[in-house]
Amino acid sequence: MSEDQRNQKQEQLDQYRVDDSGKKMTTNQGLRVSEDEFSLKAGERGPTLMEDFHFREKMTHFDHERIPERVVHARGSAAHGEFEVYESMKKYTKAKFLQEPGKKTPVFVRFSTVVGSRGSADTVRDVRGFSTKFYTEEGNYDLVANNMPVFFIQDAIKFPDVVHALKPEPHNGIPQATGAHDTFWDFVANNQESAHNVMWLMSDRAVPRSYRMMQGFGINTFRFVNDAGDSHFVKFHWIPKLGVHSLVWDEAQKIAGNDPDYNRRDLYESIEKGDYPEYELGVQVIPEKDEFAFDFDILDPTKIWPEEDVPVQIVGKMTLNKNIDNFFSETEQVAFHPGHVVPGIDFTNDPLLQGRLFSYTDTQLIRLGGPNFHEIPINRPVCPFHNNQRGGYHRQTINEGKVSYHNNSIGANTPTPAMKEDGGYTHYQEKVDGKKVRARSQSFKDHFSQAKLFWNSMTGPEKMHIKQAFAFEVGKVKNKSVQQQVVDMFANVDVELATSIAKDVGANPPAKGGSPVTKASPALSQMNTFKVPATRKVGVLVNNGFDGATTQATLDALKAYGIHPMIISEKLGTVTGADGTSIMVDDTFTTTDSVLYDAIYVVGGNVGSKVFHKNASQFTTDAFNHYKPIGATADGKMLLDELNMTGAVGVFVQENDKTFVEQFTQAIGEHRHWNRDVM
Numbered sequence: 001m002s003e004d005q006r007n008q009k010q011e012q013l014d015q016y017r018v019d020d021s022g023k024k025m026t027t028n029q030g031l032r033v034s035e036d037e038f039s040l041k042a043g044e045r046g047p048t049l050m051e052d053f054h055f056r057e058k059m060t061h062f063d064h065e066r067i068p069e070r071v072v073h074a075r076g077s078a079a080h081g082e083f084e085v086y087e088s089m090k091k092y093t094k095a096k097f098l099q100e101p102g103k104k105t106p107v108f109v110r111f112s113t114v115v116g117s118r119g120s121a122d123t124v125r126d127v128r129g130f131s132t133k134f135y136t137e138e139g140n141y142d143l144v145a146n147n148m149p150v151f152f153i154q155d156a157i158k159f160p161d162v163v164h165a166l167k168p169e170p171h172n173g174i175p176q177a178t179g180a181h182d183t184f185w186d187f188v189a190n191n192q193e194s195a196h197n198v199m200w201l202m203s204d205r206a207v208p209r210s211y212r213m214m215q216g217f218g219i220n221t222f223r224f225v226n227d228a229g230d231s232h233f234v235k236f237h238w239i240p241k242l243g244v245h246s247l248v249w250d251e252a253q254k255i256a257g258n259d260p261d262y263n264r265r266d267l268y269e270s271i272e273k274g275d276y277p278e279y280e281l282g283v284q285v286i287p288e289k290d291e292f293a294f295d296f297d298i299l300d301p302t303k304i305w306p307e308e309d310v311p312v313q314i315v316g317k318m319t320l321n322k323n324i325d326n327f328f329s330e331t332e333q334v335a336f337h338p339g340h341v342v343p344g345i346d347f348t349n350d351p352l353l354q355g356r357l358f359s360y361t362d363t364q365l366i367r368l369g370g371p372n373f374h375e376i377p378i379n380r381p382v383c384p385f386h387n388n389q390r391g392g393y394h395r396q397t398i399n400e401g402k403v404s405y406h407n408n409s410i411g412a413n414t415p416t417p418a419m420k421e422d423g424g425y426t427h428y429q430e431k432v433d434g435k436k437v438r439a440r441s442q443s444f445k446d447h448f449s450q451a452k453l454f455w456n457s458m459t460g461p462e463k464m465h466i467k468q469a470f471a472f473e474v475g476k477v478k479n480k481s482v483q484q485q486v487v488d489m490f491a492n493v494d495v496e497l498a499t500s501i502a503k504d505v506g507a508n509p510p511a512k513g514g515s516p517v518t519k520a521s522p523a524l525s526q527m528n529t530f531k532v533p534a535t536r537k538v539g540v541l542v543n544n545g546f547d548g549a550t551t552q553a554t555l556d557a558l559k560a561y562g563i564h565p566m567i568i569s570e571k572l573g574t575v576t577g578a579d580g581t582s583i584m585v586d587d588t589f590t591t592t593d594s595v596l597y598d599a600i601y602v603v604g605g606n607v608g609s610k611v612f613h614k615n616a617s618q619f620t621t622d623a624f625n626h627y628k629p630i631g632a633t634a635d636g637k638m639l640l641d642e643l644n645m646t647g648a649v650g651v652f653v654q655e656n657d658k659t660f661v662e663q664f665t666q667a668i669g670e671h672r673h674w675n676r677d678v679m
């Protein structure tokens, strides 16, 4: 694809972009408006007149400004970017955008939570969506993924059930954006195919630190088809270059109050700063002949293909390098669909995928109000589109001529279907032979082996977090029978886990033993991820009279690592060091909170202030309890001594230690100090 074509998507969006600044106000019909503050009245104190077309147009537009939110994944945050191929996938697929190393394709990515409504908080315990639209020369390809590699159900017909159970309960509309209530856990215990996904949901994966630090998984098994017509089964992965990192649950809850837009803001601000999120695309490929070579069914969406058995091959890298211009036009109106494929990418009989192939277009009809949503700028392919579809709400294309049917002679039988050699999409001719049944394959019946594999793959702290998550979630369940059913169900995964849940929620210990699976997949643990200090935010607690030279040098050194120190003090404006150094304050103890930073650097100062002392103690204690790295100057050490933190794991004091910055920086990259004894 040429540079021109790569810029095509941007140019296409630019056509629709309007800069209103400096312009005269008009109605939507282009009529200049002379007055926009007073409605037209019969006399200054009289009634408003029906003939006030400007008032009515303005109010009608406003009355209709909302569209139905997505039934799931309502809360989203998105960005533009590009995907660049490292390794040609020619061997497996003829998809043109995956053929040549170096080839770039524009993309639009929307991240989301699943269960909460559009205005809900970002940091709830939930699955995250990770949808990517590739604007390829052969049409749009959508990779509609989640941040967990398995799903709650095996057949799409159960999707309304799982979503009803997870959403706020229908009688009172409570609780928002959480599975911590009776109906979800009742669903889980009575639909045990959910076990594996529930293990992921109780793990740290459900509270990502950032969309920039989150994996993506296509979950469903797709098919690659090459030029020769050979087919391979394929699973898609996104791997973040910053590693996979999560929040602590207590922190996540506090962030939900302090900054409900936490993940959205992080994405937006990072791109504004030039910290472009990067993800590598990986594929796991299984040849057709090995379809039955595994001890699980490769079409079962509650199963992973362990990476140690089926390695992830890296294909290329996606960089998100441009923010949206308008949330509604882009993030809200973008329409994804796993059925938006290009030649070389095809489907399998995965029964979840088959149902998805119906649902996504269907949902856009109600959400975007008709069949022409492909004409909305964010959804338009970069290649032209021609067919005989006309009409429908909000049709924008003005098709010329009187022919809108196929076959025809009046229009020389165009548009004409393209031959396969000419890029026409042909479905892979999989042989299908069976009776019409409402049934599930026996090969989908094992619900616990991989749930156990996941549990076995967790490190001590990760297992602890899972137990705590169950204690919270199942503890919120009011129905004692449901609690007991959950305990008994998860004994099938691990008895120690089930016993711990039973203790925490006051249920009886589980009756039967756990799964015999002893295998682990180290790739599943977040402890084995990349550790990168760059782009992390450090809260710097500064008071007047601080050690100017040391502080300034440290801030510069941290910045050189790509870390973002943010100055926090009692008041906005500047703080002044003992040597006259003056630093701008970014936030105050009132406007920000410890939970919004990856690490705390206690600089302090020599000017006593009770307010500073009280707030700095609170910030530092929270950071300590959330396992974050803490650094301190000699002045700041006094506070740490008082709080009994000096010498604790991940606490660094800058006395005469020249290696302070290196140690502190490395600790920031490590993310958290799970082996610290918190208070």
Ligand code: HDE
Pocket: 070, 071, 072, 073, 076, 110, 111, 112, 128, 129, 130, 131, 144, 145, 146, 151, 155, 156, 157, 159, 217, 218, 219, 220, 301, 334, 335, 336, 352, 353, 355, 356, 359, 360, 361, 363, 364
């Ligand atoms: Fe979705 N899903 N889904 N889903 N899904 C939607 O489509 C559906 C599933 C996913 O950012 C809806 O446009 C069914 C798996 C993401 O706009 C809807 C089934 C995976 C998004 C729908 C699934 C996903 C959606 C609602 C089971 C991971 C947000 C709004 C059979 C691979 C897309 C919309 C965005 C959205 C249906 C299961 C990911 C209703 C029926 C598995 C990331 O069509």
